[in-house]
Amino acid sequence: MARKLIKYSLMIPGPTPIPTRVLSAMNHDMIGHRGPLFSAVMKEVMEGLRWAYETKNDIFIYPSSGTGGMEVAVVNMFSPQDKVIVLNIGNFGARFVKICKAYGVEVNDVKFERGKPADPKVLEAELKKGPVKAVLMQQNETSTGVLNDVEALAKTVRANQPEALIIVDAVSGMMAAPLKTDEWDLDVVVSGSQKAFMVPPGVSAVSISKRAWKAYENSKCSKHYWDLGLMKEEAPKGHTYTTPPESLIFGMREGLAMLKEEGKENVYARHQHNRDLVRAACRALGLNLLADDSHASPAVTAIFAPDGLDGEKIRAMMRDEFNVEVAPGQSELKGKIFRIGHLGYIDSLDIIGAFAALEVLLKRMGAKTNFGAGVKAAMELL
Amino acid sequence: MARKLIKYSLMIPGPTPIPTRVLSAMNHDMIGHRGPLFSAVMKEVMEGLRWAYETKNDIFIYPSSGTGGMEVAVVNMFSPQDKVIVLNIGNFGARFVKICKAYGVEVNDVKFERGKPADPKVLEAELKKGPVKAVLMQQNETSTGVLNDVEALAKTVRANQPEALIIVDAVSGMMAAPLKTDEWDLDVVVSGSQKAFMVPPGVSAVSISKRAWKAYENSKCSKHYWDLGLMKEEAPKGHTYTTPPESLIFGMREGLAMLKEEGKENVYARHQHNRDLVRAACRALGLNLLADDSHASPAVTAIFAPDGLDGEKIRAMMRDEFNVEVAPGQSELKGKIFRIGHLGYIDSLDIIGAFAALEVLLKRMGAKTNFGAGVKAAMELL
Numbered sequence: 001m002a003r004k005l006i007k008y009s010l011m012i013p014g015p016t017p018i019p020t021r022v023l024s025a026m027n028h029d030m031i032g033h034r035g036p037l038f039s040a041v042m043k044e045v046m047e048g049l050r051w052a053y054e055t056k057n058d059i060f061i062y063p064s065s066g067t068g069g070m071e072v073a074v075v076n077m078f079s080p081q082d083k084v085i086v087l088n089i090g091n092f093g094a095r096f097v098k099i100c101k102a103y104g105v106e107v108n109d110v111k112f113e114r115g116k117p118a119d120p121k122v123l124e125a126e127l128k129k130g131p132v133k134a135v136l137m138q139q140n141e142t143s144t145g146v147l148n149d150v151e152a153l154a155k156t157v158r159a160n161q162p163e164a165l166i167i168v169d170a171v172s173g174m175m176a177a178p179l180k181t182d183e184w185d186l187d188v189v190v191s192g193s194q195k196a197f198m199v200p201p202g203v204s205a206v207s208i209s210k211r212a213w214k215a216y217e218n219s220k221c222s223k224h225y226w227d228l229g230l231m232k233e234e235a236p237k238g239h240t241y242t243t244p245p246e247s248l249i250f251g252m253r254e255g256l257a258m259l260k261e262e263g264k265e266n267v268y269a270r271h272q273h274n275r276d277l278v279r280a281a282c283r284a285l286g287l288n289l290l291a292d293d294s295h296a297s298p299a300v301t302a303i304f305a306p307d308g309l310d311g312e313k314i315r316a317m318m319r320d321e322f323n324v325e326v327a328p329g330q331s332e333l334k335g336k337i338f339r340i341g342h343l344g345y346i347d348s349l350d351i352i353g354a355f356a357a358l359e360v361l362l363k364r365m366g367a368k369t370n371f372g373a374g375v376k377a378a379m380e381l382l
Numbered sequence: 383m384a385r386k387l388i389k390y391s392l393m394i395p396g397p398t399p400i401p402t403r404v405l406s407a408m409n410h411d412m413i414g415h416r417g418p419l420f421s422a423v424m425k426e427v428m429e430g431l432r433w434a435y436e437t438k439n440d441i442f443i444y445p446s447s448g449t450g451g452m453e454v455a456v457v458n459m460f461s462p463q464d465k466v467i468v469l470n471i472g473n474f475g476a477r478f479v480k481i482c483k484a485y486g487v488e489v490n491d492v493k494f495e496r497g498k499p500a501d502p503k504v505l506e507a508e509l510k511k512g513p514v515k516a517v518l519m520q521q522n523e524t525s526t527g528v529l530n531d532v533e534a535l536a537k538t539v540r541a542n543q544p545e546a547l548i549i550v551d552a553v554s555g556m557m558a559a560p561l562k563t564d565e566w567d568l569d570v571v572v573s574g575s576q577k578a579f580m581v582p583p584g585v586s587a588v589s590i591s592k593r594a595w596k597a598y599e600n601s602k603c604s605k606h607y608w609d610l611g612l613m614k615e616e617a618p619k620g621h622t623y624t625t626p627p628e629s630l631i632f633g634m635r636e637g638l639a640m641l642k643e644e645g646k647e648n649v650y651a652r653h654q655h656n657r658d659l660v661r662a663a664c665r666a667l668g669l670n671l672l673a674d675d676s677h678a679s680p681a682v683t684a685i686f687a688p689d690g691l692d693g694e695k696i697r698a699m700m701r702d703e704f705n706v707e708v709a710p711g712q713s714e715l716k717g718k719i720f721r722i723g724h725l726g727y728i729d730s731l732d733i734i735g736a737f738a739a740l741e742v743l744l745k746r747m748g749a750k751t752n753f754g755a756g757v758k759a760a761m762e763l764l
Contacts, residue, residue, distance in 0.1 A: 008411065015412040015628060023409050026629065029390065030397040030582060032707040063584045064607070065445045065624035071607045102606040194625060200412060202445045202584045202627030222604050224484040225446070225453045242447035243576060245584030246397060247408065247629065325414040 005323045011354050012327040013142045013172055013300035015194040015201050016344025018251075022198055025254035026247045033246060039238025045249055048256030049205050051264075052174060052197075053189055055181035057207045060231045061252075063245040066171035066192030069204030071099050072226045073136070073167045073188040077212060079220035080104030082133040085126055087118035087153065091143035091330045092169055096136045103221045108132070114333060115290040115302070117148045120156040127160035133215070134165035134187075140173030143330045145302040145339060146291045147177055154184045165215055171195060171204075175259060176271040176299040176343045187212040195299070196267070198258065198345045199251040271298035274342035274351055277378040281355045284377035285362070285369040290337055299343035302329070304336060306367040311338040314361065322357035352378055387705045393736050394709040395524045395554055395682035397576040397583050398726025400633075404580055407636035408629045415628060421620025427631055430638030431587050433646075434556060434579075435571055437563035439589045442613045443634075445627040448553035448574030451586030453481050454608045455518070455549045455570040459594060461602035462486030464515040467508055469500035469535065473525035473712045474551055478518045485603045490514070496715060497672040497684070499530045502538040509542035515597070516547035516569075522555030525712045527684040527721060528673045529559055536566045547597055553577060553586075557641060558653040558681040558725045569594040577681070578649070580640065580727045581633040653680035656724035656733055659760040663737045666759035667744070667751045672719055681725035684711070686718060688749040693720040696743065704739035734760055 010017050031037045042061075049059045062068055074096075078084065081104060086096045088111045100107045110126055112118055118137060127135075135157050140147050154166050165187040170179050174189075175196035181189050187209040194201035208216070208228060216228055224230075230241040259267055275298045282289055282303055290302035305311040311329055315338050318324045329337040342351060355374045362369050392399050413419045424443075431441045444450055456478075460466065463486060468478045470493045482489045492508055494500055500519060509517075517539050522529050536548050549570040552561050556571075557578035563571050569591040576583035590598070590610060598610055606612075612623040641649055660683045664671055672684035687693040693711055697720050700706045711719040724733060737756045744751050 008413065010412055010414065012414055015415065015625065018412055027405050027409050030392055030400055030576075031390065032392065032394055032701075032709075033397065033583075034710075035701065035707060063445065063447045063450070065627070067624040068445070068607050099606045102609075103604045192625075194412075200627060200629040201415075201625040202630060222485045224481045225450050227484075242449040243397065243574075243583040245447075245582065245627070245630070247582040248584060248627070319414075319417065325417060327414075328416075 009324045011341050012325055013341035016198060019198055019345050022251045022254045026251040028250045030246055033244055034239055041253055042238040045252045053181045053207050055207050057209050059205055059207045062204045064204045065201055066204050069190035069206050070169055072206045073190060074099045074103055075221040075223040075226050076219055076228045077165055077215045078105045081106060084134045085110055085132050087137040089118055089146055090141035092138050092141055114144050117146050117295040118153055120152045123153060123156050124160055132164055134167050136167045139168050139170040139179055140297050140299050142172040142300055144290055145297040145300045147295050147297045151184050172299050175267055178268060181207055193248055193252055196343050197255040199248060199255045202245050203248045203252060271343060274346060277348055277351045277381050278340055278342055280381055281374035281378040284373040300339050300341045302337045302339045309365055309367055311335050314338055317361045318357055324354050324357045348382060391706045393723050394707055395723035398580060401580055401727050404633050404636045408633040410632045412628055415626055416621055423635055424620040427634045435563045435589050437589050439591050441587055441589045444586045446586045447583055448586050451572035451588050452551055454588045455572060456481045456485055457603040457605040457608050458601055458610045459547055459597045460487045463488060466516045467492055467514050469519040471500055471528055472496060472523035474520050474523055496526050499528050499677040500535055502534045505535060505538050506542055514546055516549050518549045521550050521552040521561055522679050522681050524554040524682055526672055527679040527682045529677050529679045533566050554681050557649055560650060563589055575630055575634055578725050579637040581637045584627050585630045585634060653725060656728060659730055659733045659763055660722055660724055662763055663756035663760040666755040682721050682723045684719045684721045691747055691749060693717050696720055699743045700739055706736050706739045730764060
């Protein structure tokens with residue numbers, strides 16, 4: 001008789017597993033969203049977000065997925081025919097291109113090879129070609145597992161076009177890797193609840209600098225739901241323009257409290273350690289990694305399927321045989337890679353477990369891997 | 383020593399109290415949102431929504447508040463300079479006007495006196511003035527507690543301009559009052575999780591008729607997050623374009639299951655009964671009601687503050703003294719009225735309790751009301 005596991009392991013780059021403390025915090029009665037009780041909750045969440053973002057800027061919370069936050073940045077900063085540079089290192093860079101084009105913004109789509117970060121020298125050359133309204137980038141590209149050097153890219157923008165807006169999609173990177181909104185002079189930074197905050201999907205947060213507020217005043221893109229001006233009117237009262245997703249905001253309060261208790265440096269170190277374990281295990285098994293060590297994401301790792309094997313088949317077997325859910329390759333990488341998410345509520349022993357499953361399956365599939373070597377390599381780093 | 387209540391009573395027109403069953407259902411681990419487990423959940427929710435909507439049309443779920451669903455209707459159906467009629471009977475009618483204008487749509491803003499429903503004869507006269515792309519209306523206007531006769535208004539549209547789109551904001555009306563999407567030939571119907579579905583805010587659902595799909599093909603309003611085409615590509619797999627708010631969708635599945643168990647006619651009857659209790663109690667107390675009986679909402683009742691008293695003061699005392707949260711008047715009605723929500727997870731005994739509190743406070747404030755008469759009148763209907 002086949003032995004079936006009873007536990008499910010979610011190892012995709014968001015949503016991540018949710019701590020019981022966060023689930024319990026969300027198990028909360030609804031309260032009046034325009035009353036003082038809820039305002040106090042919102043105030044705590046705002047303080048927590050400013051701590052995470054390292055900013056004194058305004059932050060607004062939208063009931064939306066992370067993509068909604070990306071759209072907030074575009075429709076509030078730009079007008080049709082504005083020229084912008086998108087540093088496109090993967091699917092979410094491509095999404096920024098898509099959103100800009102949907103609103104008539106002229107995009108210089110600066111593509112980098114999948115698995116590589118954006119190169120500041122290439123950005124510099126593009127900036128020298130003429131003025132742009134903004135440079136848009138991912139902090140962490142979820143589709144390839146690549147961490148951009150946001151600090152270096154931001155410095156390159158400031159050195160060449162001091163007043164260009166710097167817009168960062170930090171949805172999968174926020175709290176997995178350092179991001180210093182004020183020190184790096186980032187104008188708009190977008191995050192999402194379902195990543196390192198360890199909260200279910202449905203909340204997006206967006207920070208807005210003084211420079212960004214000036215751009216907002218001149219922006220002519222059509223908007224209503226995403227309109228920052230409507231949010232700004234309500235913010236002093238601790239309200240949002242539309243009805244806030246209360247249960248998720250109770251969750252954000254708890255997730256942020258847990259991250260504060262763990263300590264920011266420990267949170268970053270945990271994510272780096274998770275990344276290092278995954279990479280060591282892969283190397284010991286002879287599995288190729290899409291990203292180099294120098295820019296490998298602490299949130300998610302993209303792994304090539306061994307020669308002759310389909311990444312989608314590996315993924316299906318991980319789920320069917322061991323209840324371990326890993327993520328697929330996207331677009332041109334579909335089937336060639338699979339991705340292990342290690343951000344949010346994930347610990348090193350979760351990674352050991354996932355590799356135990358992966359090694360057993362690769363052996364069954366006839367892959368030439370040194371059985372046990374992956375788990376052992378990861379164990380040596382514990 | 384002052385006696386303090388320990389229970390909080392939420393009696394606003396959404397979010398409504400959440401049943402423990404729904405809270406428990408939301409207390410659920412995250413699962414892969416592109417995998418078969420979550421697809422099965424989405425399929426159940428879609429079936430439940432089609433039952434609630436009485437439709438065979440496509441339905442899509444967005445991570446957003448109800449206002450987001452209203453914006454879905456506007457940006458997917460229209461192009462700038464399109465002419466539409468908005469039947470504006472309150473704040474949410476005004477919101478449709480605002481959204482349309484934000485996207486360059488030309489609005490014939492047909493305003494009705496606050497507290498009155500939209501008059502089909504007035505609509506007919508407007509339709510005879512020339513072709514329009516659509517007529518937009520609320521099923522239930524939350525700000526005034528007025529239920530529109532959607533069936534009569536829809537018939538008026540079809541009789542005069544058979545191909546005009548009929549767009550209904552049913553956010554606060556859905557499942558509180560009958561709405562027959564297919565029988566009444568409604569093209570776009572918007573609902574929200576936090577009303578009669580008894581789920582926290584953060585999910586909006588939108589149904590799309592064949593006529594609406596044709597309009598979508600010609601729509602030139604800028605869009606991305608709300609783009610129905612992007613959602614349609616993912617729908618056959620049980621997916622959404624962006625990451626779905628999983629916990630709320632688990633909640634929707636349970637809320638819909640509870641409504642099915644109660645039975646649609648019982649759900650409607652419960653809401654009507656709640657309304658009748660509130661109105662009987664108000665009349666016995668000599669409190670004036672904003673809406674006439676003929677079009678009084680089964681979801682929320684707007685009550686004038688007695689002469690010389692401020693509605694906001696009554697509201698603050700209800701909260702401070704008895705932990706009963708009722709809603710304020712909006713815009714020009716602020717301070718003049720207060721609103722008692724009686725939709726969603728609210729029963730007749732909740733209403734008795736709220737009136738006990740209200741009567742005590744009105745007596746303390748020196749209002750000339752017949753102490754005890756309100757509760758007694760409501761009891762006579764139990």
